[in-house]
Amino acid sequence: MKRKVIKQANQAHTITLPIDWVRKHNIDKDSEVDLKEDGKSLIINSENKIVGGKAKVDVNGFYRLNIYRHLNSLYAKGIDEIEIISEEDISSLLLKYLNQTLGYALVEQKDDKYLIKDIGGQSDQDLDEIFKRVFQMILLFYESAIKDIFGERKETLDGLRARDLEVNKFCLYLQRAINKMSYPDAIKGRALFTYSYELEKISDEIQRAWRVSIKQKTKRTEPIKKLTENSLEGLGKLFELYYQYSPKKIEEVYKIREKVRADSLKLTKFDGHTIRFIRHIVKIVEDAADLSHLTLIINEK
DSSP states (O other): OOOOOEEOTTSOEEOOOOHHHHHHTTOOTTOOEEEEEETTEEEEEEOSBOOOOEEEEEOTTOOHHHHHHHHHHHHHHTOSEEEEEOSSOOHHHHHHHHTTSSSEEEEEEETTEEEEEEOSOOOOSOHHHHHHHHHHHHHHHHHHHHHHHTTTOOOOHHHHHHHHHHHHHHHHHHHHHHHHBOOSSHHHHHHHHHHHHHHHHHHHHHHHHHHHHHHHOOOOOHHHHHHHHHHHHHHHHHHHHHHSOOHHHHHHHHHHHHHHHHHHHTOOSSOHHHHHHHHHHHHHHHHHHHHHHHHHHHHOO
């Protein structure tokens, strides 16, 4: 959109702000905005929280998994109120879903209508702190997996599913927080959202490797254990790279990836399930190395 520049008597130049943007970000006469020059562009940023808005979804004829997908998308988008239409009684399904989110609650059920609202409000935590917590949760998830897989193997499929849901809940919460809160640096804000999505995929890869181990009792040789520990080290180096950026740390991430790649090629004389487990382990460090590209984008001047 274009705006006309108006020259004031004191030589200052002003433009008007789009009314939709003003309303969306709760701008009033006492609000302050942050201005940032970026080449020929001038970025105007508000630190006010974004009102998430409302949505209406008719789920008649939807498979249950499809209902989950729609709700997850609206949650991550930052929607605060969802009206769901369903001729079938889906209250138990919705309550199960709501246990996997932070803030959402079923506040009304009448005939074929269900009303979900965010009753917790957006956390005042800084986005960087939320991101850090999610990253640390995934590292802990991987550490717990290694300890169980190469230890007493006490974890059950139900227990693993609960662990995975907890991690996914916080990944979704991070995506929601990014969409509902303005970020001073637009590039870093987009990078954080991409990170949150990719970290959830890494978490899913950890869950898959752990699940294969539980169901199929995969081999636990010392070389496989070492490979898994190196994969974890690569993910840990990515965390260090994000918070203690240096070109040297990027090299460390890629060196670990190359080592895991090379060592995995030596592990061939195993059953199919163990080979599948190894592939998941390699994929985790591959994805971690790919994510270092985002850190480079953020820090390049």
